[in-house]
Amino acid sequence: MATKLGPTPVKSPASGGAPTHHGPKGVGEDNKILSQGKWAAWLLAPTVIALGIVIVYPIISAIMMSFQKDAGLDPATGLFTAGGPAGIQNYVNWIAQQCSAPGGGTLACPPGTLGAQFWSATATTFFFTIVTVTLETVLGFWMAMIMARTFKGRSLVRAAVLVPWAIPTAVTAKLWLFIFAFEGIANKLFNTSILWTGSEWPAKWAVIIADVWKTTPFMALLILAGLQMIPAEVYEAAKVDGATAWQRFRMITLPLVKPALMVAVLFRTLDALRMFDLPYILTGGANNTTTLSILVINQIRQGFNAAAALSTITFVIIFLVAFIFVRFLGANVVEQSGATGKGKK
Amino acid sequence: MKAKLTATAALMMAGALALSACGGNTSSGTTAGGGDAAANLDGRGPITYVQGKDNNNVVRPLVDKWNAAHPNEKVTFKEQTDQADQQHDDLVQHFQAKDAGYDVMAVDLVWTAEFAARGWLQPLKDKMAIDTAGMLPSTVTGASYQGTLYAAPESSDGGILYYRKDLVPTPPKTWDEMMGMCSIAKANNIGCYAGQFSKYEGLTVNAAEAINSAGGSVLDKDGKPSLNTAEAKTGLENVAKAYADGNIPKEAITYQEEQGRQAFQDGKLLFHRNWPYLYNLATTEGSSTVKDKLGMTALPGTDGPGASSLGGHNVGVSAYSKNKATAADFLKFITSEESQRFFATQGSLAPVLTKLYEDKELVAKLPYLPVLKTSIENAVPRPVTPFYPAVTKAIQENAYSAIKGEKSVDSALSDMQKSIESAGAGS
Incomplete structure (x- = not known):
């Protein structure tokens, strides 16, 4: 990172025999550049230290914890004793859904333990991610197209669209909890008597609807930013050439907005994979709406070390998904900016 | 090449944020041992009382009353959120940090055994003992772990x-x-x-x-x-x-x-x-x-x-407290008849003292008390287990x-x- 900050390569004045037009100032310039580097290091230090404390330390600590056993009860005293090293047992337990058996060893986790929910929680998390991100992309695109047009009251529409995004998720979840209550607005409005939070598919849809309502504006804004980068001339030229609206959308809008779109999808996907507060408040994780994050929080109350292993697994899953996005779908924020940097030169 | 590397680094960061968001609560791993139950038994001085949100404004008047009478052993009231899970996690974090700043705390009935087994709560025996004779037996059971009282019943509840x-x-x-x-x-x-x-x-x-x-x-x-x-x-x-x-x-x-x-x-x-x-x-x-x-x-x-399943709160003393003698006096103050009456009239909290359930004045104000007494007398604490x-x-x-x-x-x-x-x- 630090080298990127230097405005020009350091070599020029000293190594090059022929001095530049700065001539006599050469040495001073060199010092200045060096001290600039030092300055940069000093200026960056607080950020690096802060990141180290709030990100690197917890991760390392969590990973180290995940290789420890959870405290067990000493039957003689009734007090907890430290568990000692566990190797990769915590990871094996989660992935193979094994729980401690009375009298030592492990057995397949009986229903009612958190261990029994690992794969169903993983499936639920991915199900929510795929469905919500797809819906949000489609709806967000549509909203962005509307907002990109010039019409009376455009700024009002743009502000209004942002409202759901501005409300904290926990508040959103409470609002939807009232809406989806048995005596709530949803049932009154449609004259139905669905137990929204009381059975599997209604509960899942309740979570999806609330999530889409909340995060579509985010998607729409990112896509809108991409749309506004497309010069109007391109459309005009296409119109002159006789392209239909559908052709303009497919051949111009879509390819040109793709970089912004992919970044938006990537962000939302990573976010959705960590989904916690919405299902936690709306359904409490009942009826197969337990996501990996909810499972981690529940496990924290039962044993830190197994929870550390689970959050590391969650981390790896999210990282893999992000990697696949970047590697195969070309959603790369950083590469993009690197390319433009080169272009400037 | 460099751009790729920074891209990977940036992604690591993004993922790491996710992990640290999850792992943030788990500050320290091994928790066995707990505090020294024999230390600071005679310690006197200012203490802190920690409890969830004081919705009915009952704690502050009581604390003020205590402070007026004990100028050298003042109690500071620290109010937590009104979410039970958050209160639990807050207490756990302070116990793990061996924080002497949390002297006395309200402990939900169902956390008492867990905290006791971790060695975080001071056993209420010998110098720390409180009088439980006038209390409803099920509330005492709900504050005990393996036959030892670890907290003072403060308020009760029954279906x-x-x-x-x-x-x-x-x-x-x-x-x-x-x-x-x-x-x-x-x-x-x-x-x-x-x-x-x-x-x-x-x-x-x-x-x-x-x-x-x-x-x-x-x-x-x-x-x-x-x-x-x-x-x-x-x-x-x-x-x-x-x-x-x-x-x-x-x-x-x-x-x-x-x-x-x-x-x-x-x-x-x-x-x-x-x-x-x-x-x-x-x-x-x-x-x-x-x-x-x-x-x-x-x-x-x-x-x-x-x-009925028994509800309610106990009040425990942290094993890490420096002023346990003051803390013990404060427990007695909170479970006294006068304080219990105040809890009932001001906050509609069910008392733990048997005789208050027959108190005419209280029954006139809270007509459900006789029924509640039957309920609590027959109540079973929710499973007492760490x-x-x-x-x-x-x-x-x-x-x-x-x-x-x-x-x-x-x-x-x-x-x-x-x-x-x-x-x-x-x-």
């Missing part, structure tokens, strides 16, 4: 069966009697019975009540699960059958306390199991349709009053499936049994 006295001439004493009266509900086109059956802590309360009322128990005396009994089966089956028959309306599977109260106040339920707080709201809220029709009785059992978080999840998960009929009562109970065994088997 009450509310009924419509305009429709039910004599309240039912047993579950079967109550089910027999469901024909009245049908004739009036309303639901018969509801408790709290949504999948959360309230379901543990209701499921444990059903099992205890039928003569079973979730854990035996040694803290081992005992759900493979005929009594436990009868208990859970009662609820599952009532739900299948429609005696418990189908929407009750989404009820927490508030939704149930709303339905009862709207006149949509004949019988409703809830906590004492319902009484004031149902008799005073403008929208209540049952103001003059509200009857109260003990929860129904097999052949007499049933066994593995409570795992036990309650095991009960919720399986009772929910059994009530909805997705699983037979037999396999639900056997899964509960196995899950609790596994939790107790250590890591």
